[in-house]
Amino acid sequence: MLARIKRHPKLKWALIVLLSLITLFFLFFGSIYFGFWGKIPSSKELTELKQNKATQVLASNGELIGKFYIFDRQPIKFSEFPQHLIEALIATEDARFYEHDGIDNRSLLRVFFKSILLQDESAGGGSTISLQLAKNIYGRRDFGMFGIVINKMQEAVIAKRLEDIYTKDEIIELYFNTVPFSDNTYGIESASLKFFNKHTSELTLEEAAVLVGMLKASHYYNPRIFPERSRLRRDVVLMQMARNNYLSMEEAEEAKLQPLILDYKSYSHDKGIAPYFREQVRKDVSQVLDNLKNKDGKKYNIYRDGLIVHTTLNYKMQQLAEEAMLEHMSQLQVEHEKSYGSYAPWIRDKKILNDAVKRSPKYQSLLKDGLSEAEIMKKLEQKHPTELFSYEGGMETRNVSTIDSVAHYLKFLNSGLLAVDPENGGVQAWVGGVDFRFFKYDHVAQSKRQVGSTFKPVVYTAALENGIDPCSYFSVREVTYEDGWTPSNSSSEGDDPNMNYNLKTALSRSMNTIAVKVLMETGIGNVIEQARKMGIESDLPAVPSIALGTASLTLSELTSAYTSYANNGHYSKPYYITRIEDGDGNLLAEFEPEVSKNRAFSEDTRKIMINMMQATVNEGTATRLRYKYGLQNDIAGKTGTTQDNKDGWFVGITPELVCVTWVGADDHRIGFRNTGIGQGANSALPIFARLMQKMNADSNFNNITNARFAPLSGELAEMMECPPQERDNFFERLFSGKDKDAQKRNNKKEKKKKGFFNRLFGKKDKDN
Missing domain, CATH: 3.40.710.10 (DD-peptidase/beta-lactamase superfamily)
Incomplete structure (x- = not known):
């Protein structure tokens, strides 16, 4: 063999190049494995996974009325996932999930030959649920032109370690609790509550398919913004379940006939039920937490530590009170404005308007920047698209100046x-x-x-x-x-x-x-x-x-x-x-x-x-x-x-x-x-x-x-x-x-x- 190589210089150089590439690959992989491009979490660290969790605020009956979070996440147990949700995920994201150890070599080869060499877009992806979990937990960093390669290799190492530490069911649990959905929502429980106003365990087949379908591109398939696009993606998930024998074709076709119906509930700080109450709770809890320390001797964080705040609020009465207030105030506002007509103080009384303008955040910001009174007023008179409060629909977008906006809010009763x-x-x-x-x-x-x-x-x-x-x-x-x-x-x-x-x-x-x-x-x-x-x-x-x-x-x-x-x-x-x-x-x-x-x-x-x-x-x-x-x-x-x-x-x-x-x-x-x-x-x-x-x-x-x-x-x-x-x-x-x-x-x-x-x-x- 060596004699043949010596007689063929080209073969010799090809072998040298191949060995050099293999050596470079292992050196490159070694540099990633041993943390030259950033530390990879050890097996010990992976056994102690701790993600930011939203603090929940509960009504007197235990119903969720709001959350405080950086990332909207509410972890739940594997036992709370309905079987059709798990099957929808596996059929769509990783059909061989139970057969590989974190890296699906067969899928990678398919992707290499069909997607890269033959340009076949239907070949699917080579990423496994374990690889996606690694990305969900640790994210990706910018390494320039080598970024995708370095990140993929780091994720592969993490995925292998995760598979060694956790069972398949535990990996599914971790995945569903960390995966990002639309509208700054993380984890299946938060997504289920936000889009369907129900716990994950209560999701129907069609609803589960909507949420799983969203994972391909959370904004693009956001059912709140793009309902038709989301419905079509849902149907793809249902067909994938049929192809992988989780559903019969008849069951899939029947499910595809169901309309996409959302029961959207926002848990952001300024939307949803009882926002003023929740803000007061946030202030009080933050003050209480200043005097409490966890087992590590550190202060609790209301936005990260997944606390549960129980309150006396009657969820249903709060809903009725908000309805009663809006029904009456929308009518009273009309009477109020009509009674003044063109003699309204928010129009005629320049002192009231000027005082309100000077209290506005925009005026204060420009004043802080050192602008003169004349310069400030000139800027405040410039018109621009602005979202304004309105009883009809909650808000309206109009082309108004800051001064117009201030006058608009002066007229409202509270x-x-x-x-x-x-x-x-x-x-x-x-x-x-x-x-x-x-x-x-x-x-x-x-x-x-x-x-x-x-x-x-x-x-x-x-x-x-x-x-x-x-x-x-x-x-x-x-x-x-x-x-x-x-x-x-x-x-x-x-x-x-x-x-x-x-x-x-x-x-x-x-x-x-x-x-x-x-x-x-x-x-x-x-x-x-x-x-x-x-x-x-x-x-x-x-x-x-x-x-x-x-x-x-x-x-x-x-x-x-x-x-x-x-x-x-x-x-x-x-x-x-x-x-x-x-x-x-x-x-x-x-x-x-x-x-x-x-x-x-x-x-x-x-x-x-x-x-x-x-x-x-x-x-x-x-x-x-x-x-x-x-x-x-x-x-x-x-x-x-x-x-x-x-x-x-x-x-x-x-x-x-x-x-x-x-x-x-x-x-x-x-x-x-x-x-x-x-x-x-x-x-x-x-x-x-x-x-x-x-x-x-x-x-x-x-x-x-x-x-x-x-x-x-x-x-x-x-x-x-x-x-x-x-x-x-x-x-x-x-x-x-x-x-x-x-x-x-x-x-x-x-x-x-x-x-x-x-x-x-x-x-x-x-x-x-």
């Missing part, structure tokens, strides 16, 4: 809703605004607004606690106080200054003049003290106007105060995170409700106040709950409207639920054009009303909707038995005046207190 279980403060529904994508400010947790007449029950509660009889009569007559302030009533109740009303009637009809008189007789200090007992911590001005709700509170704080009426006098602070677990279910942190230990008022006062606020619904300012929305539930409530119609409020109380709604403009200088539109009964109450209608139609809420307040006891009912109003007699009218009216109240004060206590302790009041 809203907040918080519904809690009064017994423990557990949040059932949380709506912080009309659309989190465009309005990030949370009107539940962040916003402080004047609360208007929703503060009046605090005044009346303090009055009862300080001995004022619920059957005391107060004149509706206007009075000017020391600071020159003269409160008036917004309705016709003030037309007859000689009329007097008892507490129940005055509260149910929300009479301003009487509320202030009750405050002054009770004592401003006593009212503020009562508010503190009910959990209100914000500053409360010690002025007469506090009776009309000039204090600014958060929606959350107001809700907490009202829980005391439905929770035996104990207020409950809204709470929403019950516990935090790691991915294996180990408890990391647990949280308990915050319920006040001391009663804010007596049980008799509580029952009387509930009765008085039921009158608000049955015969007072909230009667449209009955006549317009047809609600027959036991409901106590209070409407609220602030000065110049800037804010509309409604508080709805049932034995098992306290729900507070607010409506107004983000810029407090923009109010409603008139009281007819802006009053709480018209602006905020309908959100609660629509929510209750939806809950009444769902038997799952029967424990809330069918709950009833206990009737007043005989003694308390007798105490409340008095005419709703009385008119001054001839001599009182003849000598009536502002000073005379005040003197009259002082003269009656002791008599009414005496009557209250006599009836309370069983003594007959001879004066009544």
Whole structure:
């Protein structure tokens, strides 16, 4: 043999070249194997695979409401994969999966001869599931002109090691938990939830084929963007299953006839259900994690460590609350804009517009870059395609300037809703605004607004606690106080200054003049003290106007105060995170409700106040709950409207639920054009009303909707038995005046207190 080579120089050189190439190949492969081009994970490291995992936020029933992630991934076990999903993957991506050890040499030869030499595009690929898994886990780096070769060889080494460490089933499990799908989604469970709103174990044959088909090119076959293209790819997967004997041809053809139907659920931070709530949860959990360390002594990462956050949120009620809010707000917005017409403050009031422009991120960015005012305004006047919020379809793209965009958002009303279980403060529904994508400010947790007449029950509660009889009569007559302030009533109740009303009637009809008189007789200090007992911590001005709700509170704080009426006098602070677990279910942190230990008022006062606020619904300012929305539930409530119609409020109380709604403009200088539109009964109450209608139609809420307040006891009912109003007699009218009216109240004060206590302790009041 050697003699023949010596006699043929060309053969000699060919052999030298061949041996040189083989040597170079092994040297090149060795340089890759031993990490010259980057370290390849060892077998030990591969046994400890740890991928970034999304933190899940769960509703009270365990339903997923959102996730925090860099890569949207939720690992699950092999046992949770339906058989047809596994078969679809193998038939499409690696038909000889159970026959090779990570590298399918037969497939590689086929690819080399048919695809490369014969240019046959139907030859298929040579990549195995194990090779794809290696790529999914470690990605690929840029090595220039040798990149594809180096990456492929590295993946081959990793694939062989994976096959030595893991069983075939475990490799399938790892693959499905790491493979990328469309819309920044990683892993089959996340993809299944996102595109079909169901767990992987529940996927039908056709749905499994859609997801497997997506793996060839996740964007190109995205069923949300390209449904027809995705359907055709699905059919290819079904036919591959038939060719590999996982389906009969008849079964495949029948499956191909099924339509492609998505139930798309976005779990991005600004889309999907309860985005304002999820953002608050993210802030709170991040703060908790700052004080927790894992077994390695490192802080937990909310975006990487696959934690599970359990909350009190009622998934279905949250859906209904968001629906109710959008249904009402889309109609109210039309009324709001129509009422102003061409005189809208977001158009006419240049100061409001200029202030908003200067607060905009674009203006602040240009200012930071050192541009002059004139240069900034010139840039802000340039038009460009912009996505704008719209109730029709959620958004619209228009060619507008930044200034146009700012004016567009100034016109919108916003809203907040918080519904809690009064017994423990557990949040059932949380709506912080009309659309989190465009309005990030949370009107539940962040916003402080004047609360208007929703503060009046605090005044009346303090009055009862300080001995004022619920059957005391107060004149509706206007009075000017020391600071020159003269409160008036917004309705016709003030037309007859000689009329007097008892507490129940005055509260149910929300009479301003009487509320202030009750405050002054009770004592401003006593009212503020009562508010503190009910959990209100914000500053409360010690002025007469506090009776009309000039204090600014958060929606959350107001809700907490009202829980005391439905929770035996104990207020409950809204709470929403019950516990935090790691991915294996180990408890990391647990949280308990915050319920006040001391009663804010007596049980008799509580029952009387509930009765008085039921009158608000049955015969007072909230009667449209009955006549317009047809609600027959036991409901106590209070409407609220602030000065110049800037804010509309409604508080709805049932034995098992306290729900507070607010409506107004983000810029407090923009109010409603008139009281007819802006009053709480018209602006905020309908959100609660629509929510209750939806809950009444769902038997799952029967424990809330069918709950009833206990009737007043005989003694308390007798105490409340008095005419709703009385008119001054001839001599009182003849000598009536502002000073005379005040003197009259002082003269009656002791008599009414005496009557209250006599009836309370069983003594007959001879004066009544």
